[in-house]
Amino acid sequence: MSTLIAVLFDGLSYGMLLFLLSVGLSVTLGLMNFTNLAHGAFAMLGGYVTYALVELAGWPFLATLPFAFIVTAIIAAGFEVVLFRRIYKSGELNQVLLTIGVVFASYAVAAFFFGTVHHSVELPGYLKGFVEIGALKLPSYRIFLVVVALLITTVLVGVLEYTRFGAMVRAAVDNGKVASGLGLNISVIFALTFALGSGLAGLGGALAINILFIDPNFGFHVLVPVLIVVSIGGLGSIWGSFVAAAALGIFDVVGKFLFPEVGAFLIYLFMVVILFFRPNGLFARR
Amino acid sequence: MAEPLLEFRDVRAGYGDSVVLDGVSFSVAEGAGMALLGRNGVGKSTLIQTIMGFTQFLSGTIVWRGREIQTVKPHLRARLGIGWVPQERDIFRSLTVEENLVVVARSGAWDVARVYDLFPRLKERRENKGNQLSGGEQQMLAIGRTLMTNPTMLLLDEPLEGLAPIIVEELGESIRKMVREAGMTLMLVEQHAEVALEMTDSAIILERGRIVHEAPSQELVNDQATLDRYIGLNISA
Numbered sequence A: 001m002s003t004l005i006a007v008l009f010d011g012l013s014y015g016m017l018l019f020l021l022s023v024g025l026s027v028t029l030g031l032m033n034f035t036n037l038a039h040g041a042f043a044m045l046g047g048y049v050t051y052a053l054v055e056l057a058g059w060p061f062l063a064t065l066p067f068a069f070i071v072t073a074i075i076a077a078g079f080e081v082v083l084f085r086r087i088y089k090s091g092e093l094n095q096v097l098l099t100i101g102v103v104f105a106s107y108a109v110a111a112f113f114f115g116t117v118h119h120s121v122e123l124p125g126y127l128k129g130f131v132e133i134g135a136l137k138l139p140s141y142r143i144f145l146v147v148v149a150l151l152i153t154t155v156l157v158g159v160l161e162y163t164r165f166g167a168m169v170r171a172a173v174d175n176g177k178v179a180s181g182l183g184l185n186i187s188v189i190f191a192l193t194f195a196l197g198s199g200l201a202g203l204g205g206a207l208a209i210n211i212l213f214i215d216p217n218f219g220f221h222v223l224v225p226v227l228i229v230v231s232i233g234g235l236g237s238i239w240g241s242f243v244a245a246a247a248l249g250i251f252d253v254v255g256k257f258l259f260p261e262v263g264a265f266l267i268y269l270f271m272v273v274i275l276f277f278r279p280n281g282l283f284a285r286r
Numbered sequence B: 001m002a003e004p005l006l007e008f009r010d011v012r013a014g015y016g017d018s019v020v021l022d023g024v025s026f027s028v029a030e031g032a033g034m035a036l037l038g039r040n041g042v043g044k045s046t047l048i049q050t051i052m053g054f055t056q057f058l059s060g061t062i063v064w065r066g067r068e069i070q071t072v073k074p075h076l077r078a079r080l081g082i083g084w085v086p087q088e089r090d091i092f093r094s095l096t097v098e099e100n101l102v103v104v105a106r107s108g109a110w111d112v113a114r115v116y117d118l119f120p121r122l123k124e125r126r127e128n129k130g131n132q133l134s135g136g137e138q139q140m141l142a143i144g145r146t147l148m149t150n151p152t153m154l155l156l157d158e159p160l161e162g163l164a165p166i167i168v169e170e171l172g173e174s175i176r177k178m179v180r181e182a183g184m185t186l187m188l189v190e191q192h193a194e195v196a197l198e199m200t201d202s203a204i205i206l207e208r209g210r211i212v213h214e215a216p217s218q219e220l221v222n223d224q225a226t227l228d229r230y231i232g233l234n235i236s237a
Ligand SMILES: Nc1ncnc2c1ncn2[C@@H]1O[C@H](COP(=O)(O)OP(=O)(O)OP(=O)(O)O)[C@@H](O)[C@H]1O
Pocket: B015, B018, B020, B038, B039, B040, B041, B042, B043, B044, B045, B046, B047, B087
């Protein structure tokens, strides 16, 4: 019994990691209609920021996390302003080609600076051990992941639903022309939204280092589960991403535990079944 | 003569390759009201959208307070004080009534309380989403939302279109009250020529992208021949 709970918790925490990695893509894809396959590359950037600060500059792990967010957000905003905003209206194929090109380029840049080997970081002692609850032994780092993800979800929903900035984002998405005709600068609103979503990917990347490792392929690897989460959750829905990521994480980990031979394929089966009944995902915004 | 607030000089504009406005010139003085009349499809909304910068601008000059603005981006024109109320109302449907108001607010005499004062129905519906409103309520919200930007000039594109007579009455009264109390500069597009003329000082009539008649509103009201000729059946308000 306690083994099953431990496995479930493992899956949940993996799901929370997937949520952090994918929620930004759900926002850009669902709200801004921009197919951003470079999302995984931004996650990788955050991962390397934390790796560099911990392993090369000797910072404590926790202190690097805000920087993984901020550095990624700023660089992503630069990409938005210089490259991506030019192709918002030029069709999905152009968007896919340009952003997948960014992923290839990110591979080369990461390999140049950090080599092609796997990296991980030294965690502080309090995140390394286990927390024992009765017979149950849960890894501290996984608990930490779940707490961070819940915190981020709360903040994100709070920002989008209850702040004026959130209302501006929703207004710009509902009707960009009218929003600008009433004085809202939708280019700035979209750039900030994009930076926010990418920054969260960067944070996800930083938190993923000790679960998935990081190497120059990270941008490609993470794209598959992230796209599955976004398509199952429904575009533009934060709750959708949350539920889909949690379900996918649990399904994946429990599946591999119960049926080790076919475990790796179960998430695809899971996706196919859900999309068969709900082609637009569980919580489609439109 | 004082400098006009808004002036068009020989403006040509349209969509893509098609020219809709073909050499339009007029001017509006600050505090004045102008009616923009004409049949369906003659280019009234296109003129309004050209003021905002949403059409393909081909040639001519648009002057706002003595400054050429034809190359200024729409959101900056709005911030100069041009208050556009779109013909389709275009309420932000995933925002509540109150969010629709607050999201575009800029400081000035108009705030949420004053808008609710003008349109008490909106206050009752403040927590409703934009897509849960009746046509009349949507129009009230569209006007209130633009007032929240504290514009110097209001561009009202057929505010009474498609509304039940009793709502037309109520809304018309609110618009009159608003114009009277706030002394706002107004450009009013209307199919109901009588209503529009009664609320404005001057009028222009558009036909196939050109201004074919220009007169003080008082004069045009009594000029049945001109109204019949350019607006036809729509006079029966
Ligand atoms: N977005 C657009 N793209 C291309 N052509 C357009 C567009 N909007 C309007 N037109 C065309 O421009 C012409 C003028 O349309 P406009 O909407 O300005 O007329 P209107 O006088 O406002 O009519 P109504 O009284 O029906 O609102 C019409 O021939 C119309 O088909």
